[in-house]
Amino acid sequence: MAAKLPLIMSTLRRCNTSMRWFLLHRNTASRGLQDVVRRSSPTPPQLLDFLLRTASLEFRLKGLMRQLLDSRRERWGAGVARCEDMLNDLSLHFSGTSGLRRVEQNEELQEYFAEQAARVAALNFDDPTLAGRKI
Numbered sequence: 001m002a003a004k005l006p007l008i009m010s011t012l013r014r015c016n017t018s019m020r021w022f023l024l025h026r027n028t029a030s031r032g033l034q035d036v037v038r039r040s041s042p043t044p045p046q047l048l049d050f051l052l053r054t055a056s057l058e059f060r061l062k063g064l065m066r067q068l069l070d071s072r073r074e075r076w077g078a079g080v081a082r083c084e085d086m087l088n089d090l091s092l093h094f095s096g097t098s099g100l101r102r103v104e105q106n107e108e109l110q111e112y113f114a115e116q117a118a119r120v121a122a123l124n125f126d127d128p129t130l131a132g133r134k135i
Helices: 005-027 031-040 044-070 072-093 107-121 128-134
Strands: none
Touching (some): 005 031, 044 072
């Protein structure tokens, strides 16, 4: 949803602008434009209802985005911790000391996954571009 949110918000704002334009141009001085607007647009009560619904949806989406942004640091921390744990588990798995019978010790893989866990733990939330490149 976050990837599509700018498009959704832009569409809602354009809808809002269009509805306001129709409301304002129903009583224009130009008779020709007034007739076209009145024939092609919904009634004023319908326009007002559309405006209110659009504004309400825009407000709710803005609130959802605020929640996502406010919880971003916590979700980042939880994701990093989970990824680090999984990589450490893989490292332990290839150490040859795990309880699985079919796993042979592989020091290269053990070191690789331990290294990756350390790299994930070192990712910095404050510089998402650099963190994305390191991932």
